[in-house]
Amino acid sequence: MKCKVQLIGRLGSDADINTLPNGQVVATLSVVTEEYWKDKQGNPQKRATWHRVKFWNESTVGFIQRNIGKGQLVEIEGSFRYEEYDDSKGVHHKAALINGSNILPLHPLTKAHDNAATSDNGPDNDDQIPF
Template structure:
């Protein structure tokens, strides 16, 4: 079974970082993605969807240092749902994206792409996927030949 989410969008506000009693850092931020389409009258419309993104440990630290409201980011992770009770004791449900990989897509002032993260020790799934390297790409050990002309 697969539970994988990939998004490209903008932060709705600066990451909110907390340190849990255990000393673990967690960051949260809302992220907006846009979909453009033509309505029945032929006019272009934009639909914005909001997503709650959660980052753990080293990813949370890096997001705190490198991201801010409006930042364009690539996020890859999994969907999680949880139930909690509000102050009045009412049950509430929330769906979040627990990020595993996040990359800033904002350009630096010099014109180059900004650095990306995570590093190898930032895996929130603590070793669930040993085939992920620092750049976040999958490595199966069976790398294709350089002459491979497949389009993917």
């Protein structure tokens, strides 16, 4: 059986694109989802949850490089798993990870993001993004 995941959230930063020693490319995304509700007293509440998503398909990684950026609202499909690793101090960790299979931008990148990505003197929109 497979655990299918569907997220709708915003990217906390541009994708981290890496090429592994075997030549395979991987895109790692940090995506935040938010839940809203009212407590028993009627006060609005909000919870943000951060998710780490990896894409391994080369054509999808290329699509992410060209079309996906910080602050953008996206829909992601994939499968859930745990990744285990030992840190530099030898401590063993187990972290939740989503292996992405599909990504859909729910709004296009803004022109300001495109300019900032291609020019050192482009506008810096970090102050406008709440994370």
